Amino acid sequence: MPHLSHTRDLESFATALADELPGTWTSQYHRHEQYRDQFPLAEEVWDMNLVAGAIAETVLEHDAVLTRDDGARLYVIGRPRTEDEYLVAAMAPPGLDPEAFRGVREPDGIAVPDDPFRAADDITADLLPRYDKAIAQVQHNAAHPTPPAPAPAAAPERVVMTWFGDGLLAAKPESQAAATALHDNGFAWDPAEQAFVLPGDDTAVQALHVRSAGAQLAAHGIGVVLRHPPTRPALDTAAVPAAQQRNRPSKAHR
Known part of the structure; x- marks a missing residue:
């Protein structure tokens, strides 16, 4: 990884630049004894372009931070592989929730000449x-945070009860509370059907159990849906498939 050239006087340039910028600015120069020392400040640079690339690819060895009286900060380094330019980038406001920066475009830094007057x-x-x-957009976002999106409402629980031709009523619960309500009201678990079933030998008793189960389920916020099974033709009356009809010999050939 290349090192930044020491031939330029970054400290003097930054001091002169602070004097030329509009408003009141102060300059603080930093020399880095080790490579990792550049990152605490560099990580606050608000740039995803020219300056971010230079920081990632170069051992800087020194940098400077200009601070305006309202807290705005500029980060200054020499431009790698040149002797007559510097890079200046904005620094992000500290202490704000990352959500405040959502949707705000980074104010990417620029290259400036080695002349504090022209650079300013x-x-x-x-x-x-x-x-x-x-900065104004981020501060507005921080002062007016977007409320979190409401969680999608869960589908209401329901028990589907299906009537069969022999009067049997089968119900499939979705929770333990629903299963308990069915069991308390005469339904019995049938492993073969994988459902709770209620015989229909006595329709009056069956209706009483269904009403009582429905009331108990409703108390738990559980709905009931009554369905009839799809109509199927009896086996002995099923229509003959077309393919079989075509394969039968006609009377003319008997």
């Missing part, structure tokens, strides 16, 4: 307006 003009005309706009 470029920053004032290009970077600062975008930076101030982004």
Whole structure:
């Protein structure tokens, strides 16, 4: 990984640049003894383009931070592989919830000439307006957080009761509360049907059990749906498949 050149006086440039920017700015210069020392500040750089790439690809060895009296900060480093340019980037406002930055475009940094007067003009005309706009958006988001989306409502529980031709009533519960209500009202578990069943030998008793089970289920917020099974033709009256009809010999050939 390449090292940033030491031939430029970053500290003096940053100090002069702070004096030329509109408003009141102070400059703080940092020299890094080790490579990892550059990241605590670099991680706050609000850039996904030119400056972020330089930080990721270069051992910086030093940087400077300019701070405005309202707390806005600019990050300054030499531009790698050049001797006459610097990179200046905005720094994100600290202490805000990450959600405040959602939907806010990063005010990507810019390259400026090795001349604090011209550099200040470029920053004032290009970077600062975008930076101030982004800060205003983030502060607005922080002051008016978007409420979390409501969780989707769960489908209401229900018990489907199906009548069969012999008067048998089968019910399939979705919860233990529903199963208990069915069992308490005369339904018995049938492993073969994988359902609770209620015989129909005495329809009056059966109706009483169904009404009582429905009331107990409703007390738990559980609905009841009554269904009849799909109509099927009896085996001895089923229509002969067309293919079989075609294969039978006609009377003319008997």
